[in-house]
Amino acid sequence: MRLPPLAALTALALAATPAAAQQCGGDFGAFVANLEAEAVARGHAPDTVRGFFSGVSQDPAVIRADRSQGVFQLDFTTFARRLISEQRLQTGQAKAREHAAVFDRIEAEYGISRGVLLAFWAFETDYGSFQGDYNTLNALVTLAHDCRRPELFRPQIFAALELHARGDFDPRTTTGAWAGEIGMVQMLPEDILENGVDGDGDGKVSLKTSPADALMSGAKMISALGWRAGEPWMQEVVLPETLDWARTGLDHEMPASEWQAAGVRARSGEILRPDLPASVLVPQGRHGPAFLVYPNYKVYFDWNKSFVYVLTAAYFATRLEGAPVFDAGNPDPGLSGEQMMRLQEKLVARGHDVGAVDGILGEKTREAVQKVQIEFGMPADSWPTPELLARL
Secondary structure (H helix, E strand, C coil): CCCCCHHHHHHHHHHCCCCCCCCCCCCHHHHHHHHHHHHHHCCCCHHHHHHHHCCCCCCHHHHHHHHCCHHHHCCHHHHHHHHCCHHHHHHHHHHHHHCHHHHHHHHHHHCCCHHHHHHHHHHHHCCCCCCCCEEHHHHHHHHHHCCCCHHHHHHHHHHHHHHHHCCCCCCCCCEECCCCCECCCCECHHHHHHHCCCCCCCCCCCCCCCHHHHHHHHHHHHHHCCCCCCCCCEEEEECCCCCCHHHCCCCCCEEHHHHHHCCCEECCCCCCCCCCEEEEECCCCCCCCCEEECHHHHHHHHCCCCHHHHHHHHHHHHHHCCCCCCCCCCCCCCCCHHHHHHHHHHHHHCCCCCCCCCCCCCHHHHHHHHHHHHHHCCCCCCCCCHHHHHHC
């Protein structure tokens, strides 16, 4: 890519306010030139900016990865069984013992139970064994240029530039996930700037090579997202047949003691915190697995927006701390990805907000399904079935 001369770059910088910036799309070279100009306007030296962006290119593999996330169309039981293996469980328990001192610090400083970080560590990079081989700068610029979510990825470019100015990011050699996350627990550049912790005391924040740095940084980020120290996040429960299913779902909350009074009981042990607000989740309807989730569960959605990923990560965290394998029950048949898209189209036509029509049963689609089930006089458990699709 041909870069503009310094004089032109400086002139562009004078006009590169956020309002005037090319937010996404268009000619890629012009887009990068605009990023360079904005970087200079933010106070970075032109030579630094030139070196940072030199050689940046679009990565078609990043776009393909962004477009092909069909795994999130799986139901919870299938998804969880795919991600949670006996080997991952045993490795996690071994890592808990190996890094016990780090997890003790995390629990003391942030009030976050070790299973939470272990589950993220497992799912994001298989405990650091595969952290992604996409060039991070190319990935961020490619996704910022793409017009699906520029508001998420564009700021990450300037955060990466700040890390570069500190000597903590090499635009040529820094690699990670296709979405620009770096290190063992996969953090975006902004999150590294705000929450990076030197956990091993060597004077550097090395999220790719130091488990202590990665885990402490991840814990600080989770804490900053609103984690309530020392509180649970979820537990498996058994539900009575007489439960009012219209009260289930993340958008319905009441004290756990009231769920107890309604007949909800812990599958093992006792209800953890009867005093806390809680929601009942039935990810595959009233005949499938069931969980009681507490306020900390919602923090997971600031890490990952996928309903099925969040539920699986939260459950695996409990499993790493000794919870039994969940009871899959005998759920009613669900919908294929194509059927789910048809369902979403019909829900949108009825005025419901389902987010993207993508064949994924996310939280907005679940809420819309529940409203239609109530309207049709069906058990309102948010689980779309072929019968519901036919009625729509």
